[in-house]
Structures are given as C-alpha cells and as structure tokens.
Amino acid sequence: MPVSTASGLAARINAALPQTQCTRCGFPDCAAYAQAIAEGTAPINQCPPGGAEGIAKLAALTGQPALPLNPDFGIEAGRSVAVIDEAWCIGCTLCIAACPTDAIFGSNKRMHSVIPLHCTGCELCLPVCPVDCIQMVNASDSRTGWSAWSPPQAEHARQRYAQHRERLSLAARPLPAHPPASQLPATAPTDPKKATIAAALARARAQRAPPSA
Structure with a gap:
C-alpha cells in the first residue's frame, strides 16, 4: 500500500477509535494503533473500549x-x-504525570482531584498511585463499548x-542560551555627578515653564 494511502487510512481508523489513549491495545x-492497522501489522480486534461496535x-x-x-487485551x-x-x-503527582488528557489537577504534596469531563477512564493512573487512593466508578450504567461513549466525547x-x-x-525543549557577558552590548557607566546635575537642570526648567491655561 502506498505511503499516502496508508496515511489516509490510518487517519480514518484513528477517527473510528474511542480515543481513551488507554494503551490496552x-x-x-490510538494513533499508533491506527497506523499499525493501516500498515497491516496489527489486527482490528485489540481495542476493549471500542468493543464489538468498534471492531465492526x-x-x-x-x-x-x-x-x-x-x-488478551481486555x-x-x-x-x-x-x-x-x-x-x-x-x-505525589504521579497520577498527574500518567494522565494522557491532563484530567487530574493538583500540586506537589497537595490534594489532587479529577475533572470528570476530561477523564477517559484509561486507568493509567491506578498502577502509579503509591497509596491506592484512586478508584474507577461507572459512568455509563449498563452501556458498554462505543454505546457508552460518543463521537463528541472521543473528539x-x-x-x-x-x-x-x-x-x-x-516542557522538553531546552531554554535558549544567553550570550556571554563579553557579547552583550556595552553600556556607558552612569556618572552620579552628571546625573545629579541633569536632575537639577530638569527641575529648574520645570519651575521656569509658564503655567498651563
């Protein structure tokens, strides 16, 4: 399959995946799995969140x-x-680092919370929590697979x-290097005596100026 054709198919496949980014496949x-399917190196039945409807x-x-x-995949x-x-x-912030959608907010040694709107249920935060203080709760009643998820939620x-x-x-980009002091433009040192004289002259001019109407 030509590269351009495989790329286009991969994009369509990716759009058909639920985008939980759970890595269970x-x-x-999801994009990497879609690319592998398009290239013929992965079967289409490795996505538990998509379920039977997703495979179809x-x-x-x-x-x-x-x-x-x-x-084998769930x-x-x-x-x-x-x-x-x-x-x-x-x-500990380990769950924040593990979350693929930045659905957890908090800071070091401060209480964390989950924003339900952004949580995909990927469960990647569970194994990294050292005190097991995270649990998953059902958000779709008896609906499973794609019927428990919607295209707007996936998008x-x-x-x-x-x-x-x-x-x-x-965050991974290195900060720009600052030029050494030898390469910085030279600035003339300020003479304290001249600065005092200049300030006095400015006050004198202000006092002689005619009052505004």
Missing part, C-alpha cells in the same frame, strides 16, 4: 472480517471515570491528548 496511543467500524474501513475482541466494559479519595491522597479526548503532548513537547 499494546500501542502507546474498523472492519468496514479496512475490508477485514469482524473478529471477536481478543481477550474485555468490553462500560465507561468509567477516576475518583481520588482525597483523605488518602499524599500529593474532546483527542483534543485533550493533543494538547497534553504539545505541553510535554514544550
């Missing part, structure tokens, strides 16, 4: 048969959101993840 994010969407896009979800389940037990939170998650990656990229 074995890839670092990928089958339609790729022309491949719809396979059952591979249980099971289809409802959408959940993370909740932090604030009484036990020690403010919101995609945008949050893109902003998260951009923030990390900016």
